[in-house]
Amino acid sequence: MKTIVVYQSSTGFTKKYAQWIAEELSCDLADHEAASKKISDYDVIIYGGGITAGRIAGLDKLKKNPHIYGKKLILFATGATDRNASKIINSIRDNNLSQQEQESIPFYYFESGINYENMGFFSKTLLKGMCKSLQKKKDRTDEETGMMNALMKSNDHSDKALIKPLITYVKGVSI
Numbered sequence: 001m002k003t004i005v006v007y008q009s010s011t012g013f014t015k016k017y018a019q020w021i022a023e024e025l026s027c028d029l030a031d032h033e034a035a036s037k038k039i040s041d042y043d044v045i046i047y048g049g050g051i052t053a054g055r056i057a058g059l060d061k062l063k064k065n066p067h068i069y070g071k072k073l074i075l076f077a078t079g080a081t082d083r084n085a086s087k088i089i090n091s092i093r094d095n096n097l098s099q100q101e102q103e104s105i106p107f108y109y110f111e112s113g114i115n116y117e118n119m120g121f122f123s124k125t126l127l128k129g130m131c132k133s134l135q136k137k138k139d140r141t142d143e144e145t146g147m148m149n150a151l152m153k154s155n156d157h158s159d160k161a162l163i164k165p166l167i168t169y170v171k172g173v174s175i
């Protein structure tokens with residue numbers, strides 16, 4: 001079974017997780033831009049993107065790629081949300097995958113962090129806006145307060161151990 005890990009990463013977190021996964025599975029690794037056409041050569045595509053305001057980077061583009069049809073797709077997202085914030089993580093999954101897609105596409109969330117140093121001006125501005133609206137929110141849940149604090153300054157909670165369930169799943173896939 002030919003497997004590739006494809007990632008879209010702006011500040012480096014998703015790339016790091018993608019490299020860890022490719023190392024563990026001894027499989028190919030490619031940036032989304034470079035991989036668009038290559039995808040047709042593979043049976044299993046593991047796709048990862050960072051979360052921006054609830055959306056997984058590059059996923060809409062991947063879904064439109066005709067080369068993904070008939071392939072086994074596995075999705076992972078990296079974000080600043082605490083790994084235990086299950087309500088927020090479930091809403092990220094539901095915002096990005098329809099019910100039907102969730103039946104065939106396993107979804108994994110990997111906590112990463114924030115890297116203001118590697119971030120462009122547009123992302124910094126968007127992030128500041130998100131922090132402000134969370135600060136103003138009156139009925140903020142504990143999970144949202146955690147999220148607000150996580151977005152305010154650079155931090156790195158990425159952890160290689162988080163990829164284990166995905167690795168176990170992929171090793172059991174048969175097509």
Ligand SMILES: Cc1cc2nc3c(=O)[nH]c(=O)nc-3n(C[C@H](O)[C@H](O)[C@H](O)COP(=O)(O)O)c2cc1C
Pocket residue numbers: 008009010011012013014015049050051052053054055078079080081112113114115119122123124126127130
């Ligand atoms: C503009 C912006 C919006 C973000 N929105 C979210 C979000 O809604 N939820 C979340 O968990 N993380 C959010 N993050 C954090 C990123 O998802 C996190 O840093 C991710 O790992 C970035 O991936 P990358 O380094 O591969 O680009 C946001 C970051 C930026 C810059």
